[in-house]
Amino acid sequence: MPITPFHFCPGVLLKAAATDRMSWTVFVLANCLIDMEPVTLFLVSGEPAHPWLHTLPGAVLVAAVAATPGRPFCELWLRWWNRNLSGAQARWLGCGTVIGKKAAWVGALLGTGTHLALDMFMHADVRPAWPFFADNPFAGKIPVETLQWGALAALLPALVIFLLRQRRAQ
Numbered sequence: 082m083p084i085t086p087f088h089f090c091p092g093v094l095l096k097a098a099a100t101d102r103m104s105w106t107v108f109v110l111a112n113c114l115i116d117m118e119p120v121t122l123f124l125v126s127g128e129p130a131h132p133w134l135h136t137l138p139g140a141v142l143v144a145a146v147a148a149t150p151g152r153p154f155c156e157l158w159l160r161w162w163n164r165n166l167s168g169a170q171a172r173w174l175g176c177g178t179v180i181g182k183k184a185a186w187v188g189a190l191l192g193t194g195t196h197l198a199l200d201m202f203m204h205a206d207v208r209p210a211w212p213f214f215a216d217n218p219f220a221g222k223i224p225v226e227t228l229q230w231g232a233l234a235a236l237l238p239a240l241v242i243f244l245l246r247q248r249r250a251q
């Protein structure tokens with residue numbers, strides 16, 4: 082799933098549960114960064130392969146980039162987002178613009194972790210447990226449609242949690 086919104090859906094539920102303990106913005110950034118690998122390889126060689134970043138050490142490396150140099154860019158993005166909301170929109174969609182270091186790391190690691198967890202079922206060349214195991218026994222075990230519906234289904238409980246929290250806050 083190269084940079085599809087499906088990857089962001091589990092993060093919405095995790096954010097709803099974790100609130101300030103996790104940055105969803107960094108989660109999204111980590112998902113986009115890790116898929117620069119197949120996008121770049123597709124542009125260079127015509128093959129959207131997943132040889133290095135879609136591994137355990139690769140995912141940790143991408144998470145480190147998203148959580149450290151990526152964090153101030155995410156804060157910039159959040160400030161821009163808030164500036165472009167109307168007063169009414171801001172009541173529902175406004176958000177804090179400071180991302181703590183810990184929340185950034187939690188978002189980044191969950192971002193690349195859930196990314197690997199979804200991609201390992203979709204792509205035979207993803208090696209989620211390399212260097213401990215070179216193979217990917219998960220490829221093709223869950224149909225793509227089931228994965229996509231599962232990812233979308235995560236939005237429903239997230240919406241319920243969000244609405245309950247908003248109602249309690251008002």
Ligand SMILES: [Zn+2]
Nearest residue numbers: 082083116200
């Ligand atoms: Zn991917």
